[in-house]
Amino acid sequence: MKVKQLDRTGNLKSHISINIVADAIDLNHIYVYCPICKKTRYSCKPVLHIHGSGGNLNNRLESRSGHCENYNSTFNIAITDDTIRL
Numbered sequence: 001m002k003v004k005q006l007d008r009t010g011n012l013k014s015h016i017s018i019n020i021v022a023d024a025i026d027l028n029h030i031y032v033y034c035p036i037c038k039k040t041r042y043s044c045k046p047v048l049h050i051h052g053s054g055g056n057l058n059n060r061l062e063s064r065s066g067h068c069e070n071y072n073s074t075f076n077i078a079i080t081d082d083t084i085r086l
């Protein structure tokens with residue numbers, strides 16, 4: 001069984017809202033490198049979170065619940081001209 005991290009207030013998970021530009025998008029998925037997740041406590045390698053794109057490659061804003069392991073996160077994902085189309 002995995003042990004969840006406790007935050008400073010002792011809650012199992014704190015809620016966090018993240019505004020971020022998607023790194024990449026294709027017809028199936030939106031790819032976002034998470035600014036708060038770490039692969040392990042000893043690694044600072046970025047963790048990729050993958051969301052469904054609904055077959056839409058247009059610039060837009062998507063609000064999704066995050067896939068962060070240690071936080072209840074909401075991602076406000078901007079798909080912009082900086083987002084790579086795969």
Ligand SMILES: [Zn+2]
Pocket residue numbers: 034035036037047049066067068069
């Ligand atoms: Zn995350």
